[in-house]
Amino acid sequence: MRRKAKIGFYALTSCYGCQLQFAMIDELVQALEKIRIECWFMLDRESNENAKVDIALIEGSVSTEEEVELVKKIRENAKIVVAVGSCAVQGGVQSWEKDKPLEELWKTVYGDGKVKFKPKMAEPVSKYIKVDYNIYGCPPEKKDFIYALGTLLIDSWPEDIDYPVCLECRLKGNPCVLIEKGEPCLGPITRAGCDARCPSYGIACIGCRGAIGYDVAWFDSLARTFREKGLTKEEILERMKIFNAHNPKLEEMVEKVFQGVEE
Ligand code: SF4
Ligand code: SF4
Ligand code: SF4
Structure with a gap:
């Protein structure tokens, strides 16, 4: 990519640990010569969630009806979608009891507490949209971010790991x-x-x-x-x-x- 690549980092239901891991990478400062961050609320409260981006990084599991709509919007606005961390890739530890009724799990955690969103069982991002690449781990290793982003920025494709x-x-x-x-x-x-x-x-x-x-x-x-x-x-x-x-x-x-x- 000759011009600066536009990047968005979006959070669904998560602990924000993946974003934090990414934000603490020293090389991110150097990468700013090559990227322009359009959306990343952890770093900039004025972020534009509706911006068109070259690479969308998504952290967290899809755990509310609102997040289903959000990932669809991110997909429409992004050329490349990367699922980041075990929550986004596999549904995360919050999927552990996925076969129990949601109401039962909800009551165990929140009792009769009221919320403003419509909850659903946690699921991977790929359940709802096409994901182009996964960065694995909880949280991922810093080198995984550098490798994936660096490779995508030179218009190449990062390889997956297929050994245990x-x-x-x-x-x-x-x-x-x-x-x-x-x-x-x-x-x-x-x-x-x-x-x-x-x-x-x-x-x-x-x-x-x-x-x-x-x-x-x-x-x-x-x-x-x-x-x-x-x-x-x-x-x-x-x-x-x-x-x-x-x-x-x-x-x-x-x-x-x-x-x-x-x-
Ligand atoms: S050994 Fe590696 S893959 Fe296994 S739980 Fe630890 S960090 Fe995760
Ligand atoms: S993958 Fe792990 S570190 Fe990343 S948001 Fe989920 S729980 Fe947090
Ligand atoms: S070699 Fe043994 S300890 Fe090491 S990851 Fe495999 S099973 Fe676990």
């Missing part, structure tokens, strides 16, 4: 918390890119970067391993759903492992 956290973990020589401590690490089915952050501290991965491609994430194989370590089907599903509740293969693959098995 385990690969980075083994390369670092970490002891395996799954094999050595029997902890339910989701590294084998989770997209790499965080340099195996959690297992490097001896903590099992909870899958914040989402499952690797649907035909590669072997939920069934890992569920079998967890079953052998004593976890029940419910415990396995609960863990795998933290960041993958909307994955269309998850339940079917885990169910298969427990068919005909007495717990």
Whole structure:
């Protein structure tokens, strides 16, 4: 892009952690030579939500009827739409209990409190509009922002990661918390890119970067391993759903492992 690229950063239902992570990148100041920020309320209260942009970055899950309309408007105004973070890409941890009635969840959190919006179950942005690229993580790594934005700004296309956290973990020589401590690490089915952050501290991965491609994430194989370590089907599903509740293969693959098995 020869002229300055117009950028918009929009927030749906989220903790604002992705925006904050992006805002704290030192290189953002240098990038201002190449970009013009049209909309980013965290940085500028006078932002124009209706501006036409080259790249729209969307944080958060679609969790209200108003946000359904907002993402449609963002799509109409943007050449490239990027979903940022696990809330936008996978629906986030707020999708964890997606199979429970919304009214029940709502009452648990808010009681009889009144709100001015129309709530709905949290969903990924791609459920409502075409998303061109995803930046994974909760929050994403700073290098992921730099890589994605930098690549798009030279009219190229950033590559996706299609290998699991385990690969980075083994390369670092970490002891395996799954094999050595029997902890339910989701590294084998989770997209790499965080340099195996959690297992490097001896903590099992909870899958914040989402499952690797649907035909590669072997939920069934890992569920079998967890079953052998004593976890029940419910415990396995609960863990795998933290960041993958909307994955269309998850339940079917885990169910298969427990068919005909007495717990
Ligand atoms: S992906 Fe994580 S850091 Fe980003 S908005 Fe959602 S909860 Fe916050
Ligand atoms: S600790 Fe987790 S991420 Fe690391 S190798 Fe073991 S299962 Fe894979
Ligand atoms: S190890 Fe797993 S939970 Fe931890 S940052 Fe990486 S993907 Fe997220």
